Amino acid sequence: MLNTFPGTEIEVSEIKKGASKALFDGIFATGGITLSQVSVMTGLEPYVIQNWVKRGFVASPVKRVYGRAQFARIIIINMLKEALQLEKICELVKLIGGEVDNPDDDLIGDNVLYHIYVDLLSEGNINIMDESAVDAAVDKVLKEITGYDDGEKAKLKKILKVMLYSHGAARLKAESAACLATLY
16 A cells, blocks of 8 residues: 655655655755646645745745755645645744744754654554654654754644644545545
8 A cells, every 4th residue: 555755646655764854865866846846746736836935835946946945845734734724834834944035043944844744654653532642652753853952842742743633634534535425
């Protein structure tokens, strides 16, 4: 059974620790990627991505090319949009990355956060209905993260929980729709 990396259409047989970083290393080996490549990898229409740039949710491409951080921001928004309103997602990404064009005010880089999130998912099935299981899984991943004080780690923990719950809710919504479709 094939899975996809969260927020993308990129298929993988299994999500393993470090897999998203390896994926990004391959995608960005020659530099950035074009709008059409982002569109294919995310399943988003180009106008949606351009609208997110125009609205300030994603930094503008440089010479028509998107970098790692921009791509990560796009797939994080894409992953969360099925469960959260776009405005709420934007509030969340501002907590993560501050102003879109200023990497100096980031709590954590979007691509680093995405890799941490995928590593969290690689831990196996996390029962999102059990808050203690979610806390334990997030705490395990955060123990491996260095360079953040306790307050920053507490904020990262909440951000990762929002991501887990939202991603899980979107998957449950899709399962519900598929089940409902079998009734007709």
